[in-house]
Amino acid sequence: MSDERKKILDMLQKGKITVEEAEKLLAALVSPEETKSGVEKPACKYLKVIVEPGPQSEDRERVNIRVPIKLIRAGLKFAAFVPKHAHASINQALHEKGIEMDFNQFTQQDIEDLVSQLSDLTVEVEGKEKVRICCE
Amino acid sequence: MIPMLMRLKVSRNPKARGLLLPVFLVWILLFALMLVLLPFVLVAALITWPSGQGKWLLLTYPMLISVLFHLSGLHIEVEGRDENVLIAFL
Numbered sequence: 001m002s003d004e005r006k007k008i009l010d011m012l013q014k015g016k017i018t019v020e021e022a023e024k025l026l027a028a029l030v031s032p033e034e035t036k037s038g039v040e041k042p043a044c045k046y047l048k049v050i051v052e053p054g055p056q057s058e059d060r061e062r063v064n065i066r067v068p069i070k071l072i073r074a075g076l077k078f079a080a081f082v083p084k085h086a087h088a089s090i091n092q093a094l095h096e097k098g099i100e101m102d103f104n105q106f107t108q109q110d111i112e113d114l115v116s117q118l119s120d121l122t123v124e125v126e127g128k129e130k131v132r133i134c135c136e
Numbered sequence: 137m138i139p140m141l142m143r144l145k146v147s148r149n150p151k152a153r154g155l156l157l158p159v160f161l162v163w164i165l166l167f168a169l170m171l172v173l174l175p176f177v178l179v180a181a182l183i184t185w186p187s188g189q190g191k192w193l194l195l196t197y198p199m200l201i202s203v204l205f206h207l208s209g210l211h212i213e214v215e216g217r218d219e220n221v222l223i224a225f226l
Contacts, residue, residue, distance in 0.1 A: 046209060059217075066211040074202040081192055 004029050044069055044119035044135035052130045059129070069115060069135070076111045138163060139208040139225035150220050159225070163204065170197065 005026065012022040051063040082090070082103075090103045123133040138160075145154025177197070181190040211224045 060215070061217065062213075062215040064211070064213040064215075066209065068206055068209040070206040071203065071210060074199065074206050077199050077202070080195075 046136050047072060047118060047121075048132070048134050048136055050130075050132045052132075054126060054128050054130050057128050069118060072118075073111070073115045076115065077108070079106065079111065080108070137208055138205050139210075141226040143222060143224040143226060145220060145222035147220055148218060150215060152220070154222055156226075166204075170200075 008017070008022050008025045008029075011017045012019065017025070045068065047067045047069060049063065049065040049067075051061075053059045053061065087103045091101075094101050094103070119135045121133065121135055123131070125131040140158065140160045142157045142159040143154055144157055145152060147154065174197075177193060181193040184190040184193060207225045209225065212222070213224075214221045
């Protein structure tokens with residue numbers, strides 16, 4: 001339960017607000033996506049990367065990496081340390097990989113948005129190897 | 137919470153349990169080193185402040201501590217044909 005919900009319920013318990021007011025406040029806390037699904041999305045704690053050999057692969061190599069989301073968030077803050085003269089090289093490298101993004105425009109808020117949206121990420125690739133990237 | 141132990145395994149046998157290393161000893165040494173270096177970092181930050189780099193130099197310490205504190209739960213496991221490697225912070 002979030003802090004906001006607890007506060008509202010506390011206020012209701014203490015009689016500071018009416019049941020109708022509490023209902024309105026609780027409804028205001030629910031995002032439109034949650035309203036649609038009716039289920040609160042669990043917070044994503046880890047980013048998992050699993051690489052397994054495919055059904056036809058003779059290779060027996062397996063990779064299992066689990067990175068805490070908080071570590072990703074903390075690590076990405078180091079992007080601010082990239083010297084300004086290196087931004088052009090980064091933009092060039094991104095362009096060569098087909099990513100049209102200006103690193104100069106990449107702000108702290110963008111990092112926060114990027115990490116917060118990781119919970120929706122699920123990548124599954126099946127070929128010679130099975131690759132699965134997901135949040136849990 | 138900062139990880140206190142690290143599980144390390146480099147073995148040919150996939151069932152091997154590996155070593156449980158007390159990484160808190162490393163953190164103690166690292167924090168002692170950071171404390172020793174702090175005056176130099178402050179002087180460097182003051183010198184480089186006009187260029188704008190000083191601010192980032194000062195932020196190095198909290199950022200580094202933030203990374204260390206969130207290492208807990210990191211799990212890297214690679215199983216190869218010849219060797220298995222596992223690094224996990226507990």
